[in-house]
Amino acid sequence: MSGFLEGRVAIVTGAGAGLGRSHALALAAAGAKVVVNDLSSTGDARSGEAIAAEINGQGGEAFYFGANVTDANAVDEMVLTALKKWGRIDILVNNAGILRDKSFAKLTADDFRLVMEVHVMGAFNCSKAVWTAMREQNYGRIIMTSSASGIYGNFGQANYAAAKMALVGLMNTLHIEGEKYNIRVNALAPTAYTQMLAGLVDENTAQMLTAESVSAGVVFLASEEAPSKTILGAGGGCFAVSHIYETPGVYLHADERTPAEIARRFGEISAPITEGALENAFSQIKKFSHLAKNSA
Ligand SMILES: NC(=O)c1ccc[n+]([C@@H]2O[C@H](COP(=O)([O-])OP(=O)(O)OC[C@H]3O[C@@H](n4cnc5c(N)ncnc54)[C@H](O)[C@@H]3O)[C@@H](O)[C@H]2O)c1
Numbered sequence: 531m532s533g534f535l536e537g538r539v540a541i542v543t544g545a546g547a548g549l550g551r552s553h554a555l556a557l558a559a560a561g562a563k564v565v566v567n568d569l570s571s572t573g574d575a576r577s578g579e580a581i582a583a584e585i586n587g588q589g590g591e592a593f594y595f596g597a598n599v600t601d602a603n604a605v606d607e608m609v610l611t612a613l614k615k616w617g618r619i620d621i622l623v624n625n626a627g628i629l630r631d632k633s634f635a636k637l638t639a640d641d642f643r644l645v646m647e648v649h650v651m652g653a654f655n656c657s658k659a660v661w662t663a664m665r666e667q668n669y670g671r672i673i674m675t676s677s678a679s680g681i682y683g684n685f686g687q688a689n690y691a692a693a694k695m696a697l698v699g700l701m702n703t704l705h706i707e708g709e710k711y712n713i714r715v716n717a718l719a720p721t722a723y724t725q726m727l728a729g730l731v732d733e734n735t736a737q738m739l740t741a742e743s744v745s746a747g748v749v750f751l752a753s754e755e756a757p758s759k760t761i762l763g764a765g766g767g768c769f770a771v772s773h774i775y776e777t778p779g780v781y782l783h784a785d786e787r788t789p790a791e792i793a794r795r796f797g798e799i800s801a802p803i804t805e806g807a808l809e810n811a812f813s814q815i816k817k818f819s820h821l822a823k824n825s826a
Pocket residue numbers: 543544545546547548549550567568569574597598599600624625626627628648652675676677678719720721722723724725726727
């Protein structure tokens with residue numbers, strides 16, 4: 531196998547099925563050595579092993595490592611095993627995930643905590659475990675798996691949406707802290723007909739939404755040419771980027787800073803005419819002080 535990611539080492543979490551499986555195969559097809567991770571305590575272990583065997587059978591290099599991403603010690607052991615075997619970790623795809631969908635009225639704290647634990651703490655544990663190696667080798671590509679559910683909202687997914695948007699926050703700051711070490715951090719917002727979407731879309735849509743149609747986007751985000759701090763939407767062969775924008779804003783004089791005045795001028799405050807992306811939290815402070823000085 532040769533290609534885009536020749537000599538790179540990748541870890542894909544939750545790669546025993548669905549999107550993770552497809553990402554692992556695509557990364558290997560592009561030349562990366564791949565750690566195929568999934569839960570070891572379920573039948574998924576067998577499919578993780580089968581995927582690693584498939585990659586090895588095609589002339590690639592892969593091994594299966596069963597670890598629950600919520601278990602920081604197991605994750606550390608996985609990363610150490612990869613480092614001992616291959617000497618580096620270039621790519622981490624935080625893909626492992628679960629659903630516990632319920633309307634907010636029925637959602638329990640346990641449903642909320644579990645979903646946060648797998649998506650957010652799982653991505654934290656894995657990113658933390660590879661961070662030192664990536665800094666030391668001055669190269670890294672981390673991909674968070676977000677979701678349109680978090681970016682835009684979705685009925686019955688308060689826990690999942692909160693977790694998926696938390697990953698955008700994690701991406702934003704890891705992007706800033708990783709920049710000088712050539713670590714680029716991005717998020718994927720995929721749509722694919724996997725066991726996660728079973729029964730939720732019609733057959734035509736299901737046929738279009740293959741996991742394979744998403745994975746080229748992951749290979750791109752895992753490559754030297756990757757952008758950073760980008761949310762890449764991907765599904766059915768379509769690719770798009772979600773931006774977080776802020777309106778120019780309005781300065782209110784001290785005596786105008788009342789809820790009534792904000793309500794009165796809310797159209798102006800929220801008008802998206804010349805909105806633009808902000809680079810980081812300080813850009814907002816800079817923008818506000820500029821606006822205040824020019825309006826005072
Ligand atoms: N399918 C979609 O349309 C869609 C949309 C948006 C986001 N996503 C996200 O994409 C990712 C993959 O989803 P999918 O549709 O392939 O789901 P999937 O259920 O087919 O696969 C998820 C895999 O993660 C594994 N996993 C779950 N918990 C784990 C843990 N604690 N540790 C290690 N592995 C674990 C599962 O065993 C499974 O093999 C998830 O993060 C999901 O939230 C999927």
